[in-house]
Amino acid sequence: MTDIASSPARLPGWLSALRNILAYLLRSPTSAFGLAVIAVLVLTAALAPWIATHDPFAQNLDNVLQPPGSGHLFGTDELGRDIFSRLVYGARITLRIIFLVSVVVGPIGLIVGATAGYVGGWMDAVLMRVTDIFLAFPSLILSLAFVAALGPSLGNAIIAIALTSWPPIARLARAETMTFRKADYIAAARLQGASPLRIILKSIIPMCLPSVVIRLTLNMATVILTAAGLGFLGLGAQPPEPEWGAMIATGRRYMIDSWWLVACPGVAILCVSLAFNLLGDGLRDALDPRQMNRR
């Protein structure tokens, strides 16, 4: 009965909450900038074939290291490829990374955190200890280790980043779960004989979902920077993929004379990660001004 009553009411509730948040974000110039950049990023990735002026992989050895202008908006690289077009296609890689990382990290963090928080006792102790161990490493260094072990590739970089970024999510999901655990409807479900697994999946995880999604958004800037760092060290996307970090790494040799090889992809990374940071900052304020204390 309650299900029928609540489910149609829930969707508009969600939607209007989303609309309120968007309206709040757009009021602040910094988060509006963040949203705009992210919108541009998504559009660029979606419409890459139409936006790009050249084939991002097409080499032209007669036309290498051309400065910006002259038929190539951002110039050409050491193999004569059009940098602008490579940046445009690189947006797809960036989005793929943050999407895949979030898709892996969200569920892992949710399940670990909700289980620890709901079951409690030794399960909680063990799971949180494991979380702490992962948190004991700076994430880039742990990712480095994983990629080194798995072998350098974009896929492995994504796995490595995911493996290192679930602990904060798990912490958050656990904290949320602890607050819901005592709620009446959970107790009611338990009395009706629902199994812990069922309660976690059906009641607890949906309750934690909004804050986890927000935390994932906050995390995206870090993911982008780590991925770019791995790409720069040659451990992420491999040439000729137009990944921005890898483009900087190859452009490094030509930097003194052809600064645009390095400057353009760097600005792209900076803009996108700044956009996510600004958006995250705005979200934090929009959802709870008192949350400033927590990281």
Add this chain to the structure above:
Amino acid sequence: MSTGRRRLRRAAGQLASVAITLLGLLVLTFFIGRMMPADPVRAIVGEDATPETYDMVHAQLGLDRPLWAQFLRYMGDVLTGNFGQSIRTGQPVIQDILHVMPATIELATFAIVIGAGLGIPLGVLAAVNRDRWIDHAVRVFSLFGHSMPIFWTGMIGLLVFYAWLGWVGGSGRMDYFYIGMVPGRTGFLLIDSLLAGRWEVFRSAVNHLILPAALLGYSASAYITRMTRSFMLDQLNQEYMTTARVKGLSRGQTIWRHAFGNIRVQLVTIVALSYGALLEGAVLIETVFAWPGFGQYLTNNLVIGDMNAVMTCVLIVGVIFILLNLLSDVLYRLFDPRTK
């Protein structure tokens, strides 16, 4: 009496927790080390070794034994300080790392001084001017530092301030013609050059240090700024701030003597934690600046796939992180009267 015992109990609990985390670190590095698809025996014996040699080395490395036995052996090795040889240098890995560590510590210490020197005043300024334009400007400035891909900023910095403007030294810790001129007594070039009385070497070292340290410090300052701001906001709303004003202190005096005085302990812990996070940036910035430190050692060994050296580096960073966490906890206990 009972508080003494309670404190002892808490210290013991904390030590146990640190020990468990350290054990976890070992398990993690052990398994990452085993995950490697490449064959470590092949790496040592080469492609065209006889099966006998192969088997011998295989047994020598203990790879024929069960996993738990391998782990025990690994643990024993680590506890006795035996981290194996580096493929590249042929030296014990731990000796290599101790050799490069001072360069990184020098860089990171300079950076944290800059980061804290920038972040703390900015955080206070933002809090005091909450929601005014200064607050927003500080927020954008610090988020900007937090959003920079530091390896890229390092390259651009080198291009602009070294190649174009010539304001700072380039790659490395000093100009190449000074290399080997001062005896490496401590490994800290700034100290060594002063001990040797070589001012020109000291100057060169500072010139080379300033840019990477400033960039690292700027990127670390974002977190420090944010935390300072939020700690200060907590304090500024407290009633004792009104008391101080009623006593006749000016707004500046109440802010610095009372509010800021009360967040100093928290700031120390934040700075200690940021120091650990700096090591992460150091890996990238050392690569860009050819800084002969820990980060460069790590990436060099990554490239040639010397997992032994890599995992030792990772383990050491993990240990440093844990120790910094412990240190910040202890500092908090020592300096906050409320925890006594």
Add this chain to the structure above:
Amino acid sequence: MTDPILEVSNLSIRYPGASSEAVRGVSFTLGRERLGVVGESGSGKSTVGRALLKLLPGARITADRLRFEDLDLLALSEAEMLKVRGRRMSMILQDPKFSLNPIQRVGSQVAETCLRHFPVSRAEAKAKTLEMLAAVNIRDPERVHDLYPHEISGGMGQRVMIAMMLLADPDLVIADEPTSALDVTVRLQVLNILDGLVRDRGIGLIMISHDLNLVRNFCDRVLIMYAGRVVETLKAGEFDKAQHPYTRGLLAAQPRIGGPRKPLAVLDRRPEWTEELPA
């Protein structure tokens, strides 16, 4: 009342961003006497107190007259106010748990008042502090001097607060609900200490409280505030003559030990009380 310490006429205060004024048209004068300000929570009592010290950043304060001794408070700059606060006018805040700095020793917080206003050495300031702590009936001043706020009780904390605020011998002290946060058992004790010191030193006192019964024994006069206005002023001993229905309601709502056991009256509130000013 030949020589009033404080003259307030038609004082109005509006907080930044507020749609209406938190305090409207408040007038009173104060000699070397003890004036009670009583009203329910939110009636603007604290706002008046803080306005007198000009500690309402951003708030708009208007008045026909706001005179403290020889000073026109409205015209004083912040720099001049710094010499007034703590030295000539001070305020005792409500809850020592929050109004004392948690990580400074009690003694140094008291001494700060001294160091701020007098050209004394640290040793002299400490001597003065110990003397003042003794004056508020702290039995072992040397020991208490070195304690942190969390190590002392609420009653002791409030005595430290009194010591801090009376140390520079001000002419006017505002006590903003000085005993509301304390245990019932120590309230009277703390009030008696404050009362004794104020009488001995001839200090003007403004005692803010929501508890009419508590205040009436310690004050020469009482202002009754309601919704930002003074609705009635009563002399001690003339409470039976209260005119205003709100005051009468307040008096009727006080339980009396040994009084008739009828249900306590529920306070009546009328919108028109916020409009008219009774003569």
